[in-house]
Amino acid sequence: MSDPRDVSLIGVPTDIGGAQPGCSMGPEALRVAGIDVALRRLGHRVTDMGNVSGPPNPKAEPVDGYRHLDEVRQWCRATRDLVYESLAAGRLPIAMGGDHSVTIGSIAGIARWCAKQQKPLSLLWLDAHADFNTPETSPSGNIHGMPVAIVAGQGPRTLVSLATVVPMVQPSRILQVGVRSIDASEKPLVLASGVQIFDMRQVDESGMRHVMDTVLDQLSGHGGHVHVSLDADFLDPVIAPGVAVPVPGGPTYREAQLCMEMIYDSGLMGSLDLMEVNPAYDDRNRTATVMVELVASLFGQQILSRRQVVY
Numbered sequence: 001m002s003d004p005r006d007v008s009l010i011g012v013p014t015d016i017g018g019a020q021p022g023c024s025m026g027p028e029a030l031r032v033a034g035i036d037v038a039l040r041r042l043g044h045r046v047t048d049m050g051n052v053s054g055p056p057n058p059k060a061e062p063v064d065g066y067r068h069l070d071e072v073r074q075w076c077r078a079t080r081d082l083v084y085e086s087l088a089a090g091r092l093p094i095a096m097g098g099d100h101s102v103t104i105g106s107i108a109g110i111a112r113w114c115a116k117q118q119k120p121l122s123l124l125w126l127d128a129h130a131d132f133n134t135p136e137t138s139p140s141g142n143i144h145g146m147p148v149a150i151v152a153g154q155g156p157r158t159l160v161s162l163a164t165v166v167p168m169v170q171p172s173r174i175l176q177v178g179v180r181s182i183d184a185s186e187k188p189l190v191l192a193s194g195v196q197i198f199d200m201r202q203v204d205e206s207g208m209r210h211v212m213d214t215v216l217d218q219l220s221g222h223g224g225h226v227h228v229s230l231d232a233d234f235l236d237p238v239i240a241p242g243v244a245v246p247v248p249g250g251p252t253y254r255e256a257q258l259c260m261e262m263i264y265d266s267g268l269m270g271s272l273d274l275m276e277v278n279p280a281y282d283d284r285n286r287t288a289t290v291m292v293e294l295v296a297s298l299f300g301q302q303i304l305s306r307r308q309v310v311y
């Protein structure tokens with residue numbers, strides 16, 4: 001990443017793809033926590049594009065295995081177009097969700113731009129969950145549990161084909177870190193897909209440093225554009241309680257910060273999602289505040305400059 005960057009903030013205020021409402025307030029929580037100020041302090045030029053608009057949450061029952069499929073498509077199309085526009089204007093898009101279904105729109109915009117540039121696209125997925133459900137494996141039909149399957153080409157045609165390319169991302173170019181909750185019926189699907197999972201046991205056994213060295217080496221070897229999709233539930237719920245589906249045993253504050261610092265050092269990140277911040281479950285905006293602190297590290301904040309570090 002060459003500094004300073006031109007960055008676009010794109011709010012996607014919906015909870016259309018989740019079970020519990022509230023992450024529609026996520027973009028505002030991140031703004032209140034000072035995401036623009038944090039980026040400007042590091043020298044980046046920030047344009048807040050405001051919010052994408054879309055239909056309200058009908059809170060309907062699943063139809064053919066999906067809840068709110070058409071509404072998710074509408075939110076994702078609008079997100080795709082704004083993300084694409086940002087990239088075409090030379091700006092790095094940060095999509096602020098919203099539940100994790102809207103990443104399908106964000107990635108669709110990036111995949112479309114990468115196809116135009118003839119650049120391959122890789123995806124670094126930081127999440128407690130594998131998000132690889134399909135209607136057959138998801139009893140709830142909530143699309144926020146399905147986005148990795150969908151961008152990898154498995155799922156409803158109307159979402160799978162939102163970019164010009166299918167799949168949006170080759171499964172072998174999808175790397176997940178922090179996973180510690182996979183539904184029993186989801187496990188065989190994600191294992192067969194070719195998606196690579198670095199679960200929390202690997203982080204425990206080898207440490208975040210080693211896991212991220214391996215992940216970033218692979219992403220660097222792939223070449224092309226790297227999109228980072230960060231779900232707030234990646235973090236241990238002790239430091240990030242404001243999420244709808246918390247799972248114990250996530251990265252600590254420093255493990256998460258090291259992960260972000262290493263991504264910055266690699267210079268690989270070309271776009272970012274900040275998803276699933278849910279102020280309805282939060283404590284005085286702690287979760288959005290931690291997310292903004294992680295964003296600062298992703299964009300170059302360091303405890304000491306590398307020249308000052310003595311090993």
Ligand SMILES: [Mn+2]
Pocket residue numbers: 100127129131144231276
């Ligand atoms: Mn997720």
